[in-house]
Amino acid sequence: MHQQAESSPGNRVSARAALWPGLAAVLVLGLTLFELRHQGRSWWCSCGQWWPWAGDVWTLHNSQHFADPYSLTHVLHGILLCGVLALAGARLPWRWRFFLAVLLEAAWEIFENTEFVIQRYREATLALGYMGDSVVNSMGDVVFCALGFMIARYLGFWRSAVFCLVTECLLLLWIHDNLTLNIxxxxxxxxxxxxWQMAH
Ligand SMILES: [Zn+2]
Incomplete structure:
Protein backbone atom coordinates (compact mmCIF):
# COMPACT_ATOMS: atom_id res chain seq x y z
CA MET A 1 0.00 0.00 0.00
CA HIS A 2 2.75 2.38 1.00
CA GLN A 3 4.55 1.81 -2.28
CA GLN A 4 1.41 2.41 -4.26
CA ALA A 5 0.57 5.64 -2.42
CA GLU A 6 4.01 6.94 -3.28
CA SER A 7 4.14 5.91 -6.90
CA SER A 8 0.61 6.99 -7.80
CA PRO A 9 1.07 10.81 -7.68
CA GLY A 10 4.34 10.42 -9.56
CA ASN A 11 2.58 8.48 -12.32
CA ARG A 12 -0.06 11.17 -12.55
CA VAL A 13 2.57 13.86 -12.96
CA SER A 14 4.46 11.93 -15.63
CA ALA A 15 1.22 11.10 -17.47
CA ARG A 16 0.36 14.79 -17.48
CA ALA A 17 3.89 15.74 -18.50
CA ALA A 18 3.53 13.39 -21.46
CA LEU A 19 0.06 14.64 -22.34
CA TRP A 20 0.77 18.27 -23.25
CA PRO A 21 3.71 17.78 -25.62
CA GLY A 22 1.76 14.93 -27.26
CA LEU A 23 -1.38 17.03 -27.66
CA ALA A 24 0.68 19.96 -28.95
CA ALA A 25 2.31 17.67 -31.54
CA VAL A 26 -1.11 16.42 -32.72
CA LEU A 27 -2.31 20.04 -32.95
CA VAL A 28 0.73 20.91 -35.10
CA LEU A 29 -0.10 17.97 -37.40
CA GLY A 30 -3.67 19.22 -37.75
CA LEU A 31 -2.60 22.78 -38.54
CA THR A 32 -0.01 21.52 -41.02
CA LEU A 33 -2.65 19.47 -42.81
CA PHE A 34 -4.90 22.55 -43.00
CA GLU A 35 -2.06 24.77 -44.28
CA LEU A 36 -0.92 22.25 -46.93
CA ARG A 37 -4.46 22.02 -48.30
CA HIS A 38 -4.58 25.82 -48.27
CA GLN A 39 -1.34 25.86 -50.33
CA GLY A 40 -3.12 23.75 -52.91
CA ARG A 41 -1.59 20.31 -52.28
CA SER A 42 -3.68 17.27 -53.15
CA TRP A 43 -4.72 14.68 -50.58
CA TRP A 44 -3.31 11.66 -52.34
CA CYS A 45 -1.62 10.42 -55.50
CA SER A 46 -3.48 11.23 -58.70
CA CYS A 47 -3.26 7.52 -59.63
CA GLY A 48 -6.05 6.91 -57.10
CA GLN A 49 -4.62 3.57 -55.99
CA TRP A 50 -4.53 3.09 -52.25
CA TRP A 51 -1.33 1.20 -51.61
CA PRO A 52 0.54 3.05 -48.83
CA TRP A 53 4.02 2.33 -50.19
CA ALA A 54 5.48 3.65 -53.47
CA GLY A 55 8.84 1.98 -54.00
CA ASP A 56 9.89 3.38 -57.38
CA VAL A 57 11.06 6.98 -57.02
CA TRP A 58 11.21 7.43 -60.80
CA THR A 59 7.46 7.44 -61.17
CA LEU A 60 4.69 9.94 -60.51
CA HIS A 61 3.76 7.97 -57.37
CA ASN A 62 6.85 9.25 -55.55
CA SER A 63 6.07 11.62 -52.66
CA GLN A 64 2.36 10.98 -53.28
CA HIS A 65 1.64 7.85 -51.21
CA PHE A 66 2.13 7.52 -47.44
CA ALA A 67 5.67 6.15 -47.58
CA ASP A 68 8.46 5.77 -50.15
CA PRO A 69 12.28 5.53 -50.05
CA TYR A 70 12.44 9.25 -49.21
CA SER A 71 10.63 8.50 -45.95
CA LEU A 72 14.02 7.29 -44.74
CA THR A 73 15.47 10.78 -45.20
CA HIS A 74 12.78 12.02 -42.81
CA VAL A 75 13.79 9.41 -40.25
CA LEU A 76 17.25 10.97 -40.57
CA HIS A 77 15.76 14.45 -40.02
CA GLY A 78 14.36 13.12 -36.73
CA ILE A 79 17.69 11.67 -35.66
CA LEU A 80 19.52 14.91 -36.48
CA LEU A 81 16.87 17.02 -34.74
CA CYS A 82 17.13 14.82 -31.66
CA GLY A 83 20.86 15.54 -31.53
CA VAL A 84 20.64 19.26 -32.28
CA LEU A 85 17.82 19.82 -29.79
CA ALA A 86 19.66 17.82 -27.11
CA LEU A 87 22.46 20.38 -27.46
CA ALA A 88 20.36 23.51 -28.00
CA GLY A 89 17.57 22.66 -25.58
CA ALA A 90 19.35 20.57 -22.98
CA ARG A 91 17.28 22.09 -20.17
CA LEU A 92 13.94 21.21 -21.79
CA PRO A 93 12.26 17.90 -20.90
CA TRP A 94 12.82 15.46 -23.77
CA ARG A 95 9.09 15.33 -24.56
CA TRP A 96 9.12 19.04 -25.36
CA ARG A 97 12.20 18.54 -27.49
CA PHE A 98 10.20 15.85 -29.29
CA PHE A 99 7.42 18.39 -29.81
CA LEU A 100 9.94 20.93 -31.18
CA ALA A 101 11.24 18.30 -33.61
CA VAL A 102 7.67 17.70 -34.88
CA LEU A 103 7.11 21.47 -35.13
CA LEU A 104 10.32 22.05 -37.10
CA GLU A 105 9.63 19.13 -39.45
CA ALA A 106 6.07 20.33 -40.03
CA ALA A 107 7.40 23.83 -40.79
CA TRP A 108 9.87 22.26 -43.24
CA GLU A 109 7.04 20.35 -44.97
CA ILE A 110 5.06 23.56 -45.36
CA PHE A 111 8.13 25.39 -46.72
CA GLU A 112 9.03 22.45 -48.99
CA ASN A 113 5.55 22.55 -50.48
CA THR A 114 5.38 26.25 -51.27
CA GLU A 115 5.27 27.08 -54.99
CA PHE A 116 8.76 28.61 -54.77
CA VAL A 117 10.46 25.45 -53.53
CA ILE A 118 8.38 23.14 -55.76
CA GLN A 119 9.57 25.11 -58.81
CA ARG A 120 13.15 24.92 -57.60
CA TYR A 121 12.96 21.16 -57.08
CA ARG A 122 11.46 20.74 -60.50
CA GLU A 123 14.32 22.61 -62.17
CA ALA A 124 17.10 21.23 -60.04
CA THR A 125 16.40 17.57 -59.34
CA LEU A 126 15.13 14.44 -60.96
CA ALA A 127 11.63 15.33 -59.84
CA LEU A 128 10.24 16.02 -63.30
CA GLY A 129 6.63 17.07 -63.34
CA TYR A 130 6.77 17.39 -59.58
CA MET A 131 3.69 19.17 -58.22
CA GLY A 132 4.52 19.04 -54.53
CA ASP A 133 4.02 16.23 -52.05
CA SER A 134 0.52 14.97 -51.33
CA VAL A 135 -0.87 15.94 -47.94
CA VAL A 136 -0.82 12.32 -46.74
CA ASN A 137 2.82 11.99 -47.80
CA SER A 138 3.74 15.15 -45.87
CA MET A 139 1.94 13.84 -42.80
CA GLY A 140 3.87 10.60 -43.22
CA ASP A 141 7.14 12.55 -43.43
CA VAL A 142 6.43 14.23 -40.09
CA VAL A 143 5.52 10.86 -38.54
CA PHE A 144 8.76 9.32 -39.86
CA CYS A 145 10.69 12.26 -38.40
CA ALA A 146 9.04 11.62 -35.01
CA LEU A 147 10.03 7.96 -35.38
CA GLY A 148 13.61 9.00 -36.13
CA PHE A 149 13.67 11.10 -32.96
CA MET A 150 12.65 8.05 -30.90
CA ILE A 151 15.16 5.81 -32.72
CA ALA A 152 17.93 8.29 -31.84
CA ARG A 153 16.86 8.27 -28.18
CA TYR A 154 16.96 4.49 -28.20
CA LEU A 155 20.26 4.09 -30.06
CA GLY A 156 22.29 6.89 -28.49
CA PHE A 157 24.87 9.03 -30.27
CA TRP A 158 27.32 6.61 -31.91
CA ARG A 159 24.86 3.96 -32.99
CA SER A 160 22.63 6.75 -34.40
CA ALA A 161 25.61 8.10 -36.33
CA VAL A 162 26.23 4.65 -37.83
CA PHE A 163 22.51 4.29 -38.59
CA CYS A 164 22.58 7.62 -40.51
CA LEU A 165 25.70 6.71 -42.45
CA VAL A 166 24.38 3.28 -43.46
CA THR A 167 21.00 4.74 -44.45
CA GLU A 168 22.62 7.45 -46.57
CA CYS A 169 24.76 4.85 -48.38
CA LEU A 170 21.77 2.56 -48.93
CA LEU A 171 19.70 5.42 -50.38
CA LEU A 172 22.57 6.44 -52.64
CA LEU A 173 22.74 2.93 -54.13
CA TRP A 174 18.99 2.41 -54.17
CA ILE A 175 17.58 5.69 -55.51
CA HIS A 176 20.70 7.72 -56.44
CA ASP A 177 19.64 10.28 -53.86
CA ASN A 178 19.83 10.85 -50.13
CA LEU A 179 19.53 13.57 -47.53
CA THR A 180 23.00 14.98 -48.23
CA LEU A 181 22.41 15.17 -52.00
CA ASN A 182 18.92 16.52 -51.38
CA ILE A 183 20.37 19.48 -49.52
CA TRP A 196 23.88 10.52 -62.71
CA GLN A 197 20.49 10.65 -60.97
CA MET A 198 18.63 10.60 -64.26
CA ALA A 199 20.68 7.67 -65.62
CA HIS A 200 19.29 5.16 -63.16
ZN1 LIG B 1 0.14 6.58 -57.08
Whole structure:
Protein backbone atom coordinates (compact mmCIF):
# COMPACT_ATOMS: atom_id res chain seq x y z
CA MET A 1 0.00 0.00 0.00
CA HIS A 2 2.75 2.38 1.00
CA GLN A 3 4.55 1.81 -2.28
CA GLN A 4 1.41 2.41 -4.26
CA ALA A 5 0.57 5.64 -2.42
CA GLU A 6 4.01 6.94 -3.28
CA SER A 7 4.14 5.91 -6.90
CA SER A 8 0.61 6.99 -7.80
CA PRO A 9 1.07 10.81 -7.68
CA GLY A 10 4.34 10.42 -9.56
CA ASN A 11 2.58 8.48 -12.32
CA ARG A 12 -0.06 11.17 -12.55
CA VAL A 13 2.57 13.86 -12.96
CA SER A 14 4.46 11.93 -15.63
CA ALA A 15 1.22 11.10 -17.47
CA ARG A 16 0.36 14.79 -17.48
CA ALA A 17 3.89 15.74 -18.50
CA ALA A 18 3.53 13.39 -21.46
CA LEU A 19 0.06 14.64 -22.34
CA TRP A 20 0.77 18.27 -23.25
CA PRO A 21 3.71 17.78 -25.62
CA GLY A 22 1.76 14.93 -27.26
CA LEU A 23 -1.38 17.03 -27.66
CA ALA A 24 0.68 19.96 -28.95
CA ALA A 25 2.31 17.67 -31.54
CA VAL A 26 -1.11 16.42 -32.72
CA LEU A 27 -2.31 20.04 -32.95
CA VAL A 28 0.73 20.91 -35.10
CA LEU A 29 -0.10 17.97 -37.40
CA GLY A 30 -3.67 19.22 -37.75
CA LEU A 31 -2.60 22.78 -38.54
CA THR A 32 -0.01 21.52 -41.02
CA LEU A 33 -2.65 19.47 -42.81
CA PHE A 34 -4.90 22.55 -43.00
CA GLU A 35 -2.06 24.77 -44.28
CA LEU A 36 -0.92 22.25 -46.93
CA ARG A 37 -4.46 22.02 -48.30
CA HIS A 38 -4.58 25.82 -48.27
CA GLN A 39 -1.34 25.86 -50.33
CA GLY A 40 -3.12 23.75 -52.91
CA ARG A 41 -1.59 20.31 -52.28
CA SER A 42 -3.68 17.27 -53.15
CA TRP A 43 -4.72 14.68 -50.58
CA TRP A 44 -3.31 11.66 -52.34
CA CYS A 45 -1.62 10.42 -55.50
CA SER A 46 -3.48 11.23 -58.70
CA CYS A 47 -3.26 7.52 -59.63
CA GLY A 48 -6.05 6.91 -57.10
CA GLN A 49 -4.62 3.57 -55.99
CA TRP A 50 -4.53 3.09 -52.25
CA TRP A 51 -1.33 1.20 -51.61
CA PRO A 52 0.54 3.05 -48.83
CA TRP A 53 4.02 2.33 -50.19
CA ALA A 54 5.48 3.65 -53.47
CA GLY A 55 8.84 1.98 -54.00
CA ASP A 56 9.89 3.38 -57.38
CA VAL A 57 11.06 6.98 -57.02
CA TRP A 58 11.21 7.43 -60.80
CA THR A 59 7.46 7.44 -61.17
CA LEU A 60 4.69 9.94 -60.51
CA HIS A 61 3.76 7.97 -57.37
CA ASN A 62 6.85 9.25 -55.55
CA SER A 63 6.07 11.62 -52.66
CA GLN A 64 2.36 10.98 -53.28
CA HIS A 65 1.64 7.85 -51.21
CA PHE A 66 2.13 7.52 -47.44
CA ALA A 67 5.67 6.15 -47.58
CA ASP A 68 8.46 5.77 -50.15
CA PRO A 69 12.28 5.53 -50.05
CA TYR A 70 12.44 9.25 -49.21
CA SER A 71 10.63 8.50 -45.95
CA LEU A 72 14.02 7.29 -44.74
CA THR A 73 15.47 10.78 -45.20
CA HIS A 74 12.78 12.02 -42.81
CA VAL A 75 13.79 9.41 -40.25
CA LEU A 76 17.25 10.97 -40.57
CA HIS A 77 15.76 14.45 -40.02
CA GLY A 78 14.36 13.12 -36.73
CA ILE A 79 17.69 11.67 -35.66
CA LEU A 80 19.52 14.91 -36.48
CA LEU A 81 16.87 17.02 -34.74
CA CYS A 82 17.13 14.82 -31.66
CA GLY A 83 20.86 15.54 -31.53
CA VAL A 84 20.64 19.26 -32.28
CA LEU A 85 17.82 19.82 -29.79
CA ALA A 86 19.66 17.82 -27.11
CA LEU A 87 22.46 20.38 -27.46
CA ALA A 88 20.36 23.51 -28.00
CA GLY A 89 17.57 22.66 -25.58
CA ALA A 90 19.35 20.57 -22.98
CA ARG A 91 17.28 22.09 -20.17
CA LEU A 92 13.94 21.21 -21.79
CA PRO A 93 12.26 17.90 -20.90
CA TRP A 94 12.82 15.46 -23.77
CA ARG A 95 9.09 15.33 -24.56
CA TRP A 96 9.12 19.04 -25.36
CA ARG A 97 12.20 18.54 -27.49
CA PHE A 98 10.20 15.85 -29.29
CA PHE A 99 7.42 18.39 -29.81
CA LEU A 100 9.94 20.93 -31.18
CA ALA A 101 11.24 18.30 -33.61
CA VAL A 102 7.67 17.70 -34.88
CA LEU A 103 7.11 21.47 -35.13
CA LEU A 104 10.32 22.05 -37.10
CA GLU A 105 9.63 19.13 -39.45
CA ALA A 106 6.07 20.33 -40.03
CA ALA A 107 7.40 23.83 -40.79
CA TRP A 108 9.87 22.26 -43.24
CA GLU A 109 7.04 20.35 -44.97
CA ILE A 110 5.06 23.56 -45.36
CA PHE A 111 8.13 25.39 -46.72
CA GLU A 112 9.03 22.45 -48.99
CA ASN A 113 5.55 22.55 -50.48
CA THR A 114 5.38 26.25 -51.27
CA GLU A 115 5.27 27.08 -54.99
CA PHE A 116 8.76 28.61 -54.77
CA VAL A 117 10.46 25.45 -53.53
CA ILE A 118 8.38 23.14 -55.76
CA GLN A 119 9.57 25.11 -58.81
CA ARG A 120 13.15 24.92 -57.60
CA TYR A 121 12.96 21.16 -57.08
CA ARG A 122 11.46 20.74 -60.50
CA GLU A 123 14.32 22.61 -62.17
CA ALA A 124 17.10 21.23 -60.04
CA THR A 125 16.40 17.57 -59.34
CA LEU A 126 15.13 14.44 -60.96
CA ALA A 127 11.63 15.33 -59.84
CA LEU A 128 10.24 16.02 -63.30
CA GLY A 129 6.63 17.07 -63.34
CA TYR A 130 6.77 17.39 -59.58
CA MET A 131 3.69 19.17 -58.22
CA GLY A 132 4.52 19.04 -54.53
CA ASP A 133 4.02 16.23 -52.05
CA SER A 134 0.52 14.97 -51.33
CA VAL A 135 -0.87 15.94 -47.94
CA VAL A 136 -0.82 12.32 -46.74
CA ASN A 137 2.82 11.99 -47.80
CA SER A 138 3.74 15.15 -45.87
CA MET A 139 1.94 13.84 -42.80
CA GLY A 140 3.87 10.60 -43.22
CA ASP A 141 7.14 12.55 -43.43
CA VAL A 142 6.43 14.23 -40.09
CA VAL A 143 5.52 10.86 -38.54
CA PHE A 144 8.76 9.32 -39.86
CA CYS A 145 10.69 12.26 -38.40
CA ALA A 146 9.04 11.62 -35.01
CA LEU A 147 10.03 7.96 -35.38
CA GLY A 148 13.61 9.00 -36.13
CA PHE A 149 13.67 11.10 -32.96
CA MET A 150 12.65 8.05 -30.90
CA ILE A 151 15.16 5.81 -32.72
CA ALA A 152 17.93 8.29 -31.84
CA ARG A 153 16.86 8.27 -28.18
CA TYR A 154 16.96 4.49 -28.20
CA LEU A 155 20.26 4.09 -30.06
CA GLY A 156 22.29 6.89 -28.49
CA PHE A 157 24.87 9.03 -30.27
CA TRP A 158 27.32 6.61 -31.91
CA ARG A 159 24.86 3.96 -32.99
CA SER A 160 22.63 6.75 -34.40
CA ALA A 161 25.61 8.10 -36.33
CA VAL A 162 26.23 4.65 -37.83
CA PHE A 163 22.51 4.29 -38.59
CA CYS A 164 22.58 7.62 -40.51
CA LEU A 165 25.70 6.71 -42.45
CA VAL A 166 24.38 3.28 -43.46
CA THR A 167 21.00 4.74 -44.45
CA GLU A 168 22.62 7.45 -46.57
CA CYS A 169 24.76 4.85 -48.38
CA LEU A 170 21.77 2.56 -48.93
CA LEU A 171 19.70 5.42 -50.38
CA LEU A 172 22.57 6.44 -52.64
CA LEU A 173 22.74 2.93 -54.13
CA TRP A 174 18.99 2.41 -54.17
CA ILE A 175 17.58 5.69 -55.51
CA HIS A 176 20.70 7.72 -56.44
CA ASP A 177 19.64 10.28 -53.86
CA ASN A 178 19.83 10.85 -50.13
CA LEU A 179 19.53 13.57 -47.53
CA THR A 180 23.00 14.98 -48.23
CA LEU A 181 22.41 15.17 -52.00
CA ASN A 182 18.92 16.52 -51.38
CA ILE A 183 20.37 19.48 -49.52
CA UNK A 184 23.29 19.97 -51.94
CA UNK A 185 21.01 19.91 -55.00
CA UNK A 186 18.54 22.31 -53.43
CA UNK A 187 21.19 24.89 -52.53
CA UNK A 188 23.71 24.31 -55.32
CA UNK A 189 22.37 22.14 -58.20
CA UNK A 190 25.13 20.34 -60.12
CA UNK A 191 24.69 19.01 -63.65
CA UNK A 192 26.97 16.01 -63.13
CA UNK A 193 24.92 14.78 -60.16
CA UNK A 194 21.67 15.44 -61.97
CA UNK A 195 22.87 13.41 -64.98
CA TRP A 196 23.88 10.52 -62.71
CA GLN A 197 20.49 10.65 -60.97
CA MET A 198 18.63 10.60 -64.26
CA ALA A 199 20.68 7.67 -65.62
CA HIS A 200 19.29 5.16 -63.16
ZN1 LIG B 1 0.14 6.58 -57.08
Missing amino acids: VMLIWPMEAIKA
